[in-house]
Amino acid sequence: AGFGAGLGLALASSAFIGGSFVLKKKGLLRLCGRARAGQGGHAYLREWLWWAGLLCMGVGEAANFAAYAFAPATLVTPLGALSVLVSAVLSSIFLNEQLNVHGKIGCILSILGSTVMVIHAPQEEEVSSLESMAEKLKDPGFIVFAVCVLVSSLLLIFVAGPRYGQSNVLVYVLVCSAIGSLSVSCVKGLGIALKELFSGKPVLREPLGWVLLVCLVICISIQINYLNKALDIFNTSVVTPIYYVLFTTAVMTCSAILFKEWQHLVLDNVVGSISGFLTIVSGIFLLHAFRDLPFTPSLLPLFLQPGRADPHPPWGSADRHQSCQHQPLLPSEQKGSQSAEEEEEE
Secondary structure (H helix, E strand, O other), X not given: OHHHXXXXXXXXXXXXXHHHHHHHHHHHHOOOOOOOHHHOOOHHHHOHHHHHHHXXXXXXXXXXXXXXXXXOHHHHHHHOOHHHHHHHXXXXXXXXXXXXXXXXXXXXXXXXXXXXXXXXXXXXXXXXXXXXXXXXXXXXXXXXXXHHHHHHHHHHHHHHHHHHOOOOOHHHHHHHHHHHHHHHXXXXXXXXXXXXXXXXXXXXXXXXXXXXXXXXXXXXXXXXXXXXXXXXXXXXXXXXXHHHHHHHHHHHHHHHHHHOOOOOOOHHHHHHHHHXXXXXXXXXXXXXXXXXXXXXHHHOOHHHOOOOOOOOXXXXXXXXXXXXXXXXXXXXXXXXXXXXXXXXXX
């Protein structure tokens, strides 16, 4: 019963999260004549469709967190990739967005690579109290990682954003993914604080819990802002898989540094993680590099093109397709003028 409940919650989470992207995009498209999110406006806050998408995302994330209490992480986390498929299908129905063959292959490769990485990822070290969480947050490796994330995010926001944000989908999505890795760490710490609070410990007096809450609110605000900009400028079917892949990679990197997951990693997990990462890179390349390349039936070979004649017709139809040897050397008009000239000479 517990396994079935976890599986159902994970599937419901994917459905809600995938639908939230489409609802947000639908709300952003209704901003006719008003400042759009791509130009730095916040008029989407007055659209009920956008709030419905935000509510769906909140329900999906809550269901995802609850699923971890019933089913193993190796089942719940890969099922999060189904939100990409849900978003792509709903976008083609309600937003008239289409993916070419390269984009579809890129989505499949990205999902497969992310799944392989999650399956072969090692388990994190147990963190049972805020004191142990504070010790891990003081680790020099995590401090360097957090500083790199903040500096790179500031560069993307203030340097790369004004120049390339309107033409390159990776700019705003990278900001959301990098900041999202820190937000997941804050969620982990707040989850530990809630467990201690329910067990009767005086957690409200601990400053670390309040610091994590403030950091989580700031990180989520930044993620929502720049994710809306990416959705307003680019297609949902392009933003969703790229955001999923980069966000998953950033979270796994942050967890590996914070919880020392790679210390006891065996060889098969190393090979699986590297293979999954390379598969993700291939999927991102196909999805991003060829997203504007039209794929029409004329690009197919002749025998696969619909409505084209057979390049090698059967012998029975030879009378309907005359050979060039039986065609007159001169057109009928030129032939008539030539015969008239011969009669005048005679």
